[in-house]
Amino acid sequence: MLEEVERWLSTRSWSVTDRPLHQLTAAKRTTGSTVSVVLPALNEEETVGAIVAAVRHDLMLRVPLVDEIVVVDSGSSDRTSEVAAAAGARVVHRDDILPRLPPVPGKGEVLWRSLLVTSGDIVCFVDADLREFSSDFVTGIVxxxxxxxxxxxxxxxxxxxxxxxxxSASGRTAAGQGGRVTELMARPLLNMHWPQLAGFVQPLGGEYAARRSLLERLPFPVGYGVELGMLVDALHLVGLDALAQVDVGVRRHRHQDGQALGRMSAAIYRTAQLRLARGHLVRPALTQFERGEDGFVPRTHSVDTQERPPMVELAEYRSRRVA
Incomplete structure (x- = not known):
């Protein structure tokens, strides 16, 4: 298995500099492919505008690489929608997509619904909390x-x-230590159960692109397990050599506290468990503790267990494709 991973790393891992922008625009003209950029957003008014503006300026106005930028707002209480629209994105509210199906909280839910309001042959997902964003993130993965x-x-x-x-005001930066859930949960799971995927440096990263023809055939875990679930399901559906990764430099974003990371880890473990056995958790919940005035207080959170079916199974999606 190690030999297969090493072969994959040598043939399916690249740098953003390997494909200059002029090569990408020429390939886009030749293939006739269209590209959608999707930002799932919840209370990201501080960062979403700069990301949208960079993509629009660099990859729509300066060169015609991206065809649409869509921000899917999943219920922000701040000015995320206004800031994104002012920067040039088309903003769609999660609850307005597929209204017959009540939405559930979670990032995967937003990504799944975004397939109904985008049209690109290639769909590129970018998290909305990135700081010091570069459009290399998009060109690299597209x-x-x-x-x-x-x-x-x-x-x-x-x-x-x-x-x-x-x-200090800014704090101290610890290099390479940002992916805590990746190192403590996702990477051990992948190495033990899906060793073909051991070569992915950032298996849980929120920046990835895929062909619509693949995305529409994948089930989507509704919560934080979506990235791991998508990677495992894609492996079984199209094979390892259809998967790749590109080095785009440095990713800076806000970090979650330890308890939030615990909830993310539980969702990721549950996603893996479903794919290993399709069994039932005895107790699909996670209890954490906070210190109160009289000692430690338990707080119990439900673990994301719901998944959305492949989009191609929905009548609304199939009729939209025909239209």
Missing amino acids: GPLLTDPGVALVKAMYDRPLTVSDG
Whole structure:
């Protein structure tokens, strides 16, 4: 298995510099492919505007690489929608997509619904909380899909520094320590159960692109398990050589606290468990503790267990494709 991973790393791992922008625009013209960029967003008014503006300026106005930027707002209480629209995105509210089906909270839910309001042959997902964003994130992961017909899904890989509080205004940066759930939960699961995927540097990263023809055939876990679930399901559906990764540099974003990471880990474990056995958890919940005035207080959270079916199974989606 190690030999297979090493072969994959040598043939399906690239740098953003391997495909210059002029090569991508030429490939786009030749193939006639269209590209949608989707930002799932919840209370990201501080960062979403700069991301949208960079993609629009660099990849729509300066060169015609991206055809649409769609921000799917999943119920923000701040000015996320207004900021995104002012920067040039088309903003769609999660609850307005497929209204016959009540939405449930979760990132995967938003990504799944985005397929109904985008039209690109290639769909590129970008998290809305990135700081110091570069449009290389988009060109890097879209590039192999435009230039290699054998590639179906591309993940971004990057350094992910962790900002640690040290009493100063900005804090101290710990290089390579940002992917805590990846290192403590996702990477061990993948290495033990799906060792073919051991070569992915950032298996849980929110920046990836895929062909619509693949995405519409995948089930979507509604919560934080969506990235792991998508990677495992894509492996079984199209094979390892249809998956790839591209180095885009450094990813900076806000970091979750330890309890939020615990809930994310539980959702990811549940997603893996479903794919291993399709069994039932005895107790699909996670209890964590916070110190109160009289000692530790338990807080119990439900674990994301729901999944949405492949989009191609929905009548609304099939009728939209025909239209």
